[in-house]
Amino acid sequence: xxxxxxxxxxxxxxxxxxxxxxxxxxxxxxxxxxxxxxxxxxxxxxxxxxxxxxxxxxxxxxxxxxxxxxxxxxxxxxxxxxxxxxxxxxxxxxxxxxxxxxxxxxxxxxxxxxxxxxxxxxxxxxxxxxxxxxxxxxxxxxxxxxxxxxxxxxxxxxxxxxxxxxxxxxxxxxxxxxxxxxxxxxxxxxxxxxxxxxxxxxxxxxxxxxxxxxxxxxxxxxxxxxxxxxxxxxxxxxxxxxxxxxxxxxxxxxxxx
Amino acid sequence: xxxxxxxxxxxxxxxxxxxxxxxxxxxxxxxxxxxxxxxxxxxxxxxxxxxxxxxxxxxxxxxxxxxxxxxxxxxxxxxxxxxxxxxxxxxxxxxxxxxxxxxxxxxxxxxxxxxxxxxxxxxxxxxxxxxxxxxxxxxxxxxxxxxxxxxxxxxxxxxxxxxxxxxxxxxxxxxxxxxxxxxxxxxxxxxxxxxxxxxxxxxxxxxxxxxxxxxxxxxxxxxxxxxxxxxxxxxxxxxxxxxxxxxxxxxxxxxxxxxxxxxxxxxxxxxxxxxxxxxxxxxxxxxxxxxxx
Numbered sequence: 001x002x003x004x005x006x007x008x009x010x011x012x013x014x015x016x017x018x019x020x021x022x023x024x025x026x027x028x029x030x031x032x033x034x035x036x037x038x039x040x041x042x043x044x045x046x047x048x049x050x051x052x053x054x055x056x057x058x059x060x061x062x063x064x065x066x067x068x069x070x071x072x073x074x075x076x077x078x079x080x081x082x083x084x085x086x087x088x089x090x091x092x093x094x095x096x097x098x099x100x101x102x103x104x105x106x107x108x109x110x111x112x113x114x115x116x117x118x119x120x121x122x123x124x125x126x127x128x129x130x131x132x133x134x135x136x137x138x139x140x141x142x143x144x145x146x147x148x149x150x151x152x153x154x155x156x157x158x159x160x161x162x163x164x165x166x167x168x169x170x171x172x173x174x175x176x177x178x179x180x181x182x183x184x185x186x187x188x189x190x191x192x193x194x195x196x197x198x199x200x201x202x203x204x205x206x207x208x209x210x211x212x213x214x215x216x217x218x219x220x221x222x223x224x225x226x227x228x229x230x231x232x233x234x235x236x237x238x239x240x241x242x243x244x245x246x247x248x249x250x251x252x253x254x255x256x257x
Numbered sequence: 258x259x260x261x262x263x264x265x266x267x268x269x270x271x272x273x274x275x276x277x278x279x280x281x282x283x284x285x286x287x288x289x290x291x292x293x294x295x296x297x298x299x300x301x302x303x304x305x306x307x308x309x310x311x312x313x314x315x316x317x318x319x320x321x322x323x324x325x326x327x328x329x330x331x332x333x334x335x336x337x338x339x340x341x342x343x344x345x346x347x348x349x350x351x352x353x354x355x356x357x358x359x360x361x362x363x364x365x366x367x368x369x370x371x372x373x374x375x376x377x378x379x380x381x382x383x384x385x386x387x388x389x390x391x392x393x394x395x396x397x398x399x400x401x402x403x404x405x406x407x408x409x410x411x412x413x414x415x416x417x418x419x420x421x422x423x424x425x426x427x428x429x430x431x432x433x434x435x436x437x438x439x440x441x442x443x444x445x446x447x448x449x450x451x452x453x454x455x456x457x458x459x460x461x462x463x464x465x466x467x468x469x470x471x472x473x474x475x476x477x478x479x480x481x482x483x484x485x486x487x488x489x490x491x492x493x494x495x496x497x498x499x500x501x502x503x504x505x506x507x508x509x510x511x512x513x514x515x516x517x518x519x520x521x522x523x524x525x526x527x528x529x530x531x532x533x534x535x536x537x538x539x540x541x542x543x544x545x546x547x548x549x550x
Binding site for chain 1: 276279280282283284286287289290291292293294295297298301344347348350351352354355356357361365366367368370371372374375376377378379380381382383384386387392393394424425428429481484485486487488491492502505506508509510517520521524527528531532535
């Protein structure tokens with residue numbers, strides 16, 4: 001009933017070839033620098049001010065998306081779980097709804113509606129942070145919902161209440177510490193998504209890391225290859241962190257492709 | 258009611274009326290930035306910004322250019338979902354039950370987590386460096402065998418090139434999605450073997466019926482994952498492929514000007530396709546719940 005060992009090796013080796021060859025090719029291309037020093041593509045990237053500015057902007061966006069998503073999801077998910085199971089269905093439905101509205105459609109709808117004449121809502125910064133907040137919701141909800149179930153926060157809350165703790169104390173000293181792994185797991189995934197996001201930021205005119213990568217690719221192919229590998233390493237770091245804090249608990253779904 | 262004076266009961270009475278406050282930020286935000294913009298698109302597709310409701314914009318979707326875009330988007334999503342479904346399940350199966358070193362599994366899972374998130378612009382660069390006209394694989398293949406992919410109809414920048422590239426995030430996603438279901442299969446395999454089932458009986462009577470629902474669910478997620486993708490296709494083809502997300506992007510950047518209602522109708526069409534896919538997925542999940550115990 002199990003696959004033969006030889007064919008398993010074959011499948012895994014073929015798979016490894018498909019996944020490793022593009023990385024090798026990118027590395028080789030990024031090192032093809034002709035007469036210039038071997039790592040000149042990398043040093044030209046790392047010394048370009050646009051690189052650090054765009055990386056900083058994307059980092060800020062990712063942090064903001066996680067913060068917005070958490071501020072929205074934690075109170076709603078926690079309270080629904082604790083007191084209003086009927087509302088939970090709605091929270092879950094709305095949290096997963098962004099899967100149905102692809103990022104390009106989301107930004108199209110937002111700009112069409114709020115693009116001008118809506119005061120602060122028309123500001124691109126508000127729109128991009130809102131869009132990233134929306135994108136982060138499915139991932140954060142799944143993660144936090146799993147977290148809420150696995151630590152039995154209902155009993156812990158009852159215990160805290162019966163010992164006389166107020167709600168601020170409960171949130172800060174009971175809920176957040178117990179949800180720490182869930183929060184971190186979801187947050188790193190959102191980080192990986194937002195750091196490379198392109199559709200929304202390009203439409204709203206932000207020079208994020210994704211947009212910077214595309215612009216670099218149009219003029220400097222070798223530097224672009226170096227950027228692709230740097231980006232891969234970044235994703236590896238975030239997903240690695242996610243796996244480390246969140247063993248065996250995989251969150252998935254369509255994101256900012 | 259003896260419990261009425263416990264602190265939690267007292268608290269409940271005191272805060273009961275304010276319960277909704279906990280939900281205001283969440284529901285307010287999703288309404289403002291997700292639900293209302295989507296409803297705005299639907300209204301736009303039915304009115305084009307005029308006060309009268311008309312089906313003319315939605316009907317325009319049947320024009321050859323848009324029909325072709327939907328067809329290409331759906332075909333690309335279906336092809337990559339099926340391809341990744343097949344390869345992903347083989348990979349996961351080989352890694353779980355193929356007698357390979359134990360260390361391989363966590364490596365496969367972590368790598369799948371990374372690769373399923375390695376999409377968009379950098380992925381397009383990586384594949385251009387590999388399979389582009391002067392990519393490493395293209396060049397090495399020509400040097401070794403004299404066979405030039407690009408002289409024989411292959412291009413990275415058309416439908417199949419895009420499909421091969423999408424597989425880079427689709428296959429790992431399949432591995433992540435199907436591994437839990439494959440893991441439960443081990444027990445069933447032992448049970449079937451101890452009852453004397455043949456390999457054929459095991460597959461047709463046990464494994465496939467168990468896997469059917471998680472498999473269908475995973476394929477739907479893969480389809481949706483590819484259907485909404487924009488950045489990879491845009492970076493790889495410079496926006497020269499007729500996909501729905503690309504058309505919407507062109508409309509937004511002003512590269513082409515559809516009437517406002519038509520742009521909205523294109524977007525609504527995407528949401529409709531995604532809703533059907535997602536609805537089916539939820540249905541599968543509910544059915545599959547029985548087996549997940």
